[in-house]
Amino acid sequence: MEIEMKIRGLMLDPVTNMPIVVLKEAEGASILPIWVGNFEANAIAIEIEKVQTPRPMTHDLIKNILVGLRATLQRVVVSELKDDTFYALVWLNVDGRLVSIDSRPSDALALALRMDSPIFVEEDVLKTSKAAMLTSDKFKDENLRRWLENLTEEDLGKYKM
Numbered sequence: 001m002e003i004e005m006k007i008r009g010l011m012l013d014p015v016t017n018m019p020i021v022v023l024k025e026a027e028g029a030s031i032l033p034i035w036v037g038n039f040e041a042n043a044i045a046i047e048i049e050k051v052q053t054p055r056p057m058t059h060d061l062i063k064n065i066l067v068g069l070r071a072t073l074q075r076v077v078v079s080e081l082k083d084d085t086f087y088a089l090v091w092l093n094v095d096g097r098l099v100s101i102d103s104r105p106s107d108a109l110a111l112a113l114r115m116d117s118p119i120f121v122e123e124d125v126l127k128t129s130k131a132a133m134l135t136s137d138k139f140k141d142e143n144l145r146r147w148l149e150n151l152t153e154e155d156l157g158k159y160k161m
Contacts (some may be wrong), residue, residue: 040106076108
């Protein structure tokens with residue numbers, strides 16, 4: 001089952017200083033942190049903050065291509081978590097035909113923001129990510145684990161890119 005999520009914000013991991021995209025359940029309390037690279041976080045931040053660039057960036061180009069081809073972005077889905085890596089699908093409507101395209105979650109999210117398309121996460125990914133946080137080497141740092149488990153609304157706005 002897919003659960004609709006919204007991008008709640010971008011943060012910096014206080015331990016590693018790596019960017020995190022925080023997804024929050026649209027009609028609930030579940031939160032999914034996804035670590036992304038600096039360039040990917042910048043692409044998302046540019047759209048969140050509605051920064052105008054002098055020339056189209058990569059995700060703007062993809063949007064322009066889709067619009068030019070009269071394709072629509074139906075939704076993006078964070079579909080899998082495998083070996084501490086998230087996977088996503090971009091679902092396009094091309095001439096009435098649904099096409100799924102494999103994507104990094106950061107690219108899918110950046111495109112969804114630009115095309116004002118819904119974002120979903122597979123329920124199993126939410127469950128797996130919570131279990132992975134308890135066992136993964138990435139989360140062995142007790143401070144990081146405690147920070148993620150106790151993330152509040154105020155924390156989500158505290159870190160800026």
